[in-house]
Amino acid sequence: MSDRDGSDAPEGMVHRWFLSAVRGLIQVVLSQAVNIPLFVLAVVSFALIPIGVGVFLLPPTLLALRGLANQERRWSAEWSGVAIPVPYRPEPPASANPFRRLGWLLRDPATWRDVLWSLVNVPVGLLLGLLPAALVVYGIEGVLVAPLLAEIIGYGWGPFWPLDEWGLVGTVGSIVLGGALTAAGVPLGPRFLRAHALFNRSLLSPTRGALERRVQELTETRSETVDASAAELRRIERDLHDGAQARLVALSMNIGLAEELMKYDPEAAQKLLVEAREASGTALSELRGLVRGIHPPVLAERGLEGGVRALALSLPLPVDVVIDLPGRAEAPVESAAYFAVAEILANVAKHSGARRAWIDVHHANGALKMIVGDDGLGGADPEAGSGMRGIERRLAAFDGTMAVSSPRGGPTVVTMELPCALSSPRTLPSSGTD
Known part of the structure; x- marks a missing residue:
């Protein structure tokens, strides 16, 4: 729900808070139940490389961690509008070999950033994931539960409250604090979720060096693409000039000559018209072939x-x-x-x-x-x-x-x-x- 759709209205703010609270709890579960086991398994697998077990155990662990990081990238974009580019190097064709796959993963700097993220996200994901729901729930507890506790303890409630009792001050303070936390927690919920997305981006996005290499690659790619497009246009122009265009010119000349001969030599004119028809069929076939070379009809x-x-x-x-x-x-x-x-x-x-x-x-x-x-x-x-x-x-x-x-x-x-x-x-x- 966007601001234009009324998300600044109370109903819209409550809806956004509820979504952020649920999504924050999802982040809490992942940070504790998934991040911790994957980090421990990655460390243990790395330690077992010298005896050979880690060669087979570490790649699937790192790929599972990579899949979790990619899921966080998608959630950061969908939930908070924080885009996180995928920084991984392409998989080599011979990666079925376990040693090649292990080398590909270990040489990729993004792999080590994933491992670091899996460790740091344990406390960060727990804190930022709990805050959207915890602030509001704790605030409601202060507003609703504190008066009930005061009644049970014996401070009284209502017009006959003993004003000289410290319980009155504590209860009123709890209600005021609870109301403030509730009022602040509702609009802050989505911001905590966005803060977690920004944290993800700080560790899961490409490094400056990777971005510079990427810019260089895109510059070279653009130059090559422009050259290739120019070469393709020259090829099409050459094929048209040497093929269909030449045949169409010859076709026009034959038809013109046939018109002149029609008065004096109808038989010769007839032969020229037959040749013109054959030339038109050939030119049409060449044009069709040229079109297939640009975009085949079967593809469309x-x-x-x-x-x-x-x-x-x-x-x-x-x-x-x-x-x-x-x-x-x-x-x-x-x-x-x-x-x-x-x-x-x-x-x-x-x-x-x-x-x-x-x-x-x-x-x-x-x-x-x-x-x-x-x-x-x-x-x-x-x-x-x-x-x-x-x-x-x-x-x-x-x-x-x-x-x-x-x-x-x-x-x-x-x-x-x-x-x-x-x-x-x-x-x-x-x-x-x-």
Whole structure:
């Protein structure tokens, strides 16, 4: 409920306090029942690394802590409007190896900030989580319970109160203090919740060094994207000039010549018109091909799932396809993902010598993840050719990443990620075939 919706009215303030009190109690439970066990388990797992147990126990512990930290980031944004960027480095493609996964986690500075946060949040989460509810509850207790206790103790209540008794002063003081705490606790409840969100941001957001590296990456990405866009526009212009435009010019000349010959040599004019019709069909096919290179119709009609399955069917070798997408991404993201998969599959067909390939596309943790692999010869190097570099530039424009694992002898596994949100599932046009 926003201020414009009347949150400054008494009903709105009470509603906001109630939400902050419930959410604060949730923070209390997490800080005591989850943070403490995870911190202890992380410390114990780290100590057990020399004997090998920690190699297998520490990664899932740190990933569970990372999941808890991500949940706190979401709550901070949703409950208090405090955005906390996710600072983690991308997972390497060979992270199934426990030693590689452990190294990836331990080399990430955000991991150590998560561990520190899990410890410091124990007292901070307890204090700031209890305050929204505790102030109001204690205040109400002072207003309602103190007179009852005075009656039980024997100080009396009403017009015959013995004014010279200290109990009167204490009771009145309790009522006044309780009323003040209640009046202050209702509007302060959301502020305590926001204070906890700000505390989370101080430990869970990227460091200054990480932000500087991020700015540098975005600067380089923007430059590469501008260059790639300019190159793409030049390619389209060249294809139009050398292909469809040349054919349309020739078509116009043939029609004009046929008009002149129609009076003197109808048979020759007829041949020119036949040639013009064939040239128009060829030009139309080239224009359709150019349009498919910009945004394939199957992608617009059937989404990324239909587009990827169509790509798999066009490959001259068996391809296992697993796609789990509960919705659709925005059109530019779908287009980038489609062409990235298309380029990888083209490399598989041309260079890998593979007998089989596989594609796995799914959405998890706010990112679209695409894995393309093959059982070919391996040895793929993104630095050796322009194809994979082009994919990196295409994905980088959307803050995406690509990791390649391709040892000599294979297999080759290319993992691509695009941060995005999915919309609700759309009803796709029915089709009899893929």
